[in-house]
Amino acid sequence: MGAEAVGTEVRQPVMADVAKLAGVSHQTVSRVLNGAPHVRPGTRERVLAAIRELDYRPNSAARALVTRRSQTLGVVTFDSTLYGPASMLDGIERAARTADYFVSVASLRSLDSRSVQEAVDRLRDQGVEGVVVIAPQVSAVGALAKLSSPVPVVAVGSGGRSRVPMVSFDNRAGAEAATRYLLDLGHRTVHHLAGATGWMESRDRQDGWRRTLEAAGARVPRAGTGDWSSRSGYEAGRRIAHDPEVTAVFCANDHMALGLLRALYEAGRAVPGEISVIGFDDIPEAAYFTPPLTTVRQDFGELGRRALELLLKELDGVGHGRDPVRISPETVLRRSAGPAHRD
Amino acid sequence: MGAEAVGTEVRQPVMADVAKLAGVSHQTVSRVLNGAPHVRPGTRERVLAAIRELDYRPNSAARALVTRRSQTLGVVTFDSTLYGPASMLDGIERAARTADYFVSVASLRSLDSRSVQEAVDRLRDQGVEGVVVIAPQVSAVGALAKLSSPVPVVAVGSGGRSRVPMVSFDNRAGAEAATRYLLDLGHRTVHHLAGATGWMESRDRQDGWRRTLEAAGARVPRAGTGDWSSRSGYEAGRRIAHDPEVTAVFCANDHMALGLLRALYEAGRAVPGEISVIGFDDIPEAAYFTPPLTTVRQDFGELGRRALELLLKELDGVGHGRDPVRISPETVLRRSAGPAHRD
DNA sequence: AACACATAGGTTAGCGTTAACAGAAAAGGG
DNA sequence: CCCTTTTCTGTTAACGCTAACCTATGTGTT
Incomplete structure (x- = not known):
């Protein structure tokens, strides 16, 4: 056995190995790999064959180092x-x-x-x-x-x-559309369950809701605040379930709407019979809530x-x-x- | 202005820059960075100061190249x-x-x-x-x-x-627990809505369900097949809603259970009064379904x-x-x- | 035939780091 | 005080690639 074969360590092949096998310089291998011009079809083939044979993979770190990408x-x-x-x-x-x-x-x-x-x-x-x-x-x-x-x-x-x-x-526009829709349905005003404090989405949706109400000359009720979770929607729902003032609620997302729906159901309030609910997001499940949720879709x-x-x-x-x-x-x-x- | 200042190109500082500023060799900088021993506290401080001053960041590609990590x-x-x-x-x-x-x-x-x-x-x-x-x-x-x-x-x-x-x-164990639970409640048998074909989860849950039924000597109904979506649960629900044989359904996930619940509701079947439903996963929303879903939690x-x-x-x-x-x-x-x- | 010029390839020099070795300074032991 | 050992630090050589430059060959033009 030659000295070469002593260590059976299977070193990953590098460009030089491919080059030797294909009988070209490593630069030509590089050229083939990067689709550079001035490589004869014949040599390109030989290089490609060598690459396949050795199952050669370019080292991304080395490439990144030199290209800075x-x-x-x-x-x-x-x-x-x-x-x-x-x-x-x-x-x-x-x-x-x-x-x-x-x-x-x-x-x-x-x-x-x-x-x-x-x-x-x-x-x-x-x-x-x-x-x-x-x-x-x-x-x-x-x-x-x-x-x-x-x-x-x-x-x-x-x-x-x-x-x-x-x-x-455009969260504001979405909120406006939702609120407008409820108003057009004949609701005197629309309540709002906002998303988690500190989120842009919460702010913008609340903004859109308020503006629409103001533009319509409707009373602007105090908004509730949730944290996006169904649980928070549920809790908000329990608070408003027995408020006769509430006939329509715009929830800042579908998950909270689900919780709200649940609370309303437990309180025996019919949706949409007594109270209308609208969500935001259109998660895949929204269509299967009870009742199926009217909402604002975001892709x-x-x-x-x-x-x-x-x-x-x-x-x-x-x-x-x-x-x-x-x-x-x-x-x-x-x-x-x-x-x-x-x- | 010296020739140095001609190009205002702000090259990212490299280890050599830090070394020069700290008055040491680049290797010492490397040692400091890697927490190698044999660096005098004083020089370490100087190096650290130079690093801070230049806002030096080691180049990960270079490091990866040499360490192979x-x-x-x-x-x-x-x-x-x-x-x-x-x-x-x-x-x-x-x-x-x-x-x-x-x-x-x-x-x-x-x-x-x-x-x-x-x-x-x-x-x-x-x-x-x-x-x-x-x-x-x-x-x-x-x-x-x-x-x-x-x-x-x-x-x-x-x-x-x-x-x-x-x-x-252990999907099988989870399915067994769910099925067993339903059986213990007095159901003669339990129907199953399986998950998407080809998923291990589907197979294992279905397996667990079948075994439990067999072990209990219960009849093993033909299982339905969904695709994990609420929609598929809904469709399955419509198919079984009017089957008087069905008193308990084990769904392979919560989303399908939601769809099923919806279909059952539309068909006027009471849950759990007439039909019991159990899901799998315990998604955060499951507690707010109507009715709240009994399910198998996975973390x-x-x-x-x-x-x-x-x-x-x-x-x-x-x-x-x-x-x-x-x-x-x-x-x-x-x-x-x-x-x-x-x- | 001389030249330009494109084409096909090889050679060399980095990229910025760590590893391996080597040398200088400081510390301990007789 | 010299020699050995330990600390500290510097020098050199990779790592595997691409960029830049260089050297051959063709190919077409005057």
């Missing part, structure tokens, strides 16, 4: 367990893949701006080329404002004004894709979108809202 | 929009972070084994040190069996036997953490867990299931 994008998210963030993440990942990028995720442990900066830094240390922040909290937006990052950052899902480019739903996947599109533009140095990208939601009519009852 | 783990997931996968991903990410790893995700576009291999390869090309596959489909497990990967792979969530280490819920976050733990062990070369790690679910009693009615 990691082919990786970062996503920072708050609670990727929620339907919205999860769908956005999914949309982003799919879009990134088609653009031939990897995506690395970092979830926030808390909402303060230090935490956001930390997550972005973490991603940056890993060498991501850009990051999209799924952080709909007001505090996060504040964090973005003072965020210092050498890599492009775009935000998604929130609506605040900020220095970073942003794509979001989170689309939002994720658009965010990535925007980030890619930033990466290409195409001047950053002056105005935030806004996607209009559409309201989905089902059975949980109906005309005001006459008393 | 990317500090990155990969996660392949199928539909990270679903509650289960999303929660697991979240659990994995959090656990990875505490272990000081980054996580890169790749979602599958389809379920075939080529797709799984492709995703793992993609991650591998990126240089991940290990991957956890959230792919509960039978086909995915098959894919894992023939998966060739130089990096450790663990699977999570499914239950099949396979070459790769795996952590999963997906925990599952994700355990999977990561297992992967970390693999990375440390600690012999791979002979037996799959099994986590027992616990059943949560609520109001959708009750005693059989007497006729």
Whole structure:
């Protein structure tokens, strides 16, 4: 046995191995790999064959080192367990893949701006080329404002004004449509169960609701505040169930609407007979609530894709979108809202 | 102005810059960064100061190139929009972070084994040190069996036997508990609405259900088949709503149970008065269904953490867990299931 | 035939880090 | 006080790739 064969360590093949096998220089291998011109079809074939034979994989670290590009994008998210963030993440990942990028995720442990900066830094240390922040909290937006990052950052899902480019739903418009719809049904006014404090979505939806009421000259009741969970919707529902004033409730999301529906049911209030309920999001389950929930649909996947599109533009140095990208939601009519009852 | 100042290009500082500023060699900087011994406190301080002053960040690609470690783990997931996968991903990410790893995700576009291999390869090309596959489909497990990967792979969530280490819920036990519970309530038999075809979870839950029935000497009705969605639960519900034989239904997940509940309600069948329903998963909303759903709880976050733990062990070369790690679910009693009615 | 010029390829030099070795300074032992 | 050992630090060489430059060959033009 020659000295070569002593260690049976199976070293991963490198470019030089491929080159030797194909009888070319490593540079030619590189050229084939990167589709560079000036490679004769014959040699290209030989190189490709050698690559296949050795099952050679380029070393991404080496490539990243010299090109200064990691082919990786970062996503920072708050609670990727929620339907919205999860769908956005999914949309982003799919879009990134088609653009031939990897995506690395970092979830926030808390909402303060230090935490956001930390997550972005973490991603940056890993060498991501850009990051999209799924952080709909007001505090996060504040964090973005003072965020210092050498890599492009775009935000998604929130609506605040900020220095970073942003794509979001027009939550205000969605809330207006929902409220308007209820008003048009003949309700004297519409109550509101807001989302978690500190979220842009909560603020904007509440805003849209209030404005619509004011524009219609309707009384603006005090809004309840939930935390997006069904439980909080349920608790709010128990509080209002016996209030005869309440004939229509606009919930800031479908999960809370579910809890509300439950509380109303327990209290023996008919929906939409006595009280109309409308949600926001159109989660896949909303159509199967009892009664099926009228709600405002958001296409989170689309939002994720658009965010990535925007980030890619930033990466290409195409001047950053002056105005935030806004996607209009559409309201989905089902059975949980109906005309005001006459008393 | 000296020739130095001509280009105002702000090059990211590198280790050599820090070294020069601190008046040491780059190696000493490296030592400080990596906590190597034999660095005098004084010089360490100077180096640290220089690092702060320049806001120096080590280049991860360079480090990865020489250490052959990317500090990155990969996660392949199928539909990270679903509650289960999303929660697991979240659990994995959090656990990875505490272990000081980054996580890169790749979602599958389809379920075939080529797709799984492709995703793992993609991650591998990126240089991940290990991957956890959230792919509960039978086909995915098959894919894992023939998966060739130089990096450790663990699977999570499914239950099949396979070459790769795996952590999963004991779906069979959960299904047995659910079925047993219904039987103990006095139901002569229990019907079953299975999950999507091809999923390990579907198979195992159906298995547990059937065995329990057989062990109890109960008749084993033909099981329905859904696709995990509420819609499929609804459709199944419409089919069985008027079957007087049906007094208890065990649904393979909560979403389908929701659809079923809806269909039953529309058909005027009382739950649990006439028909008892039990779900699986205990999604956060289950407690607010009408009626609140009795179900089998799975802690997906925990599952994700355990999977990561297992992967970390693999990375440390600690012999791979002979037996799959099994986590027992616990059943949560609520109001959708009750005693059989007497006729 | 001489030249330009495109094409096909090889050679060399980094990218920014850690590893391996080597040398200098400080500390201990006779 | 010299020699050995321990601390501290610097030098050199990878890691595996791409960029930049260079050297051959053709191919077409004057």
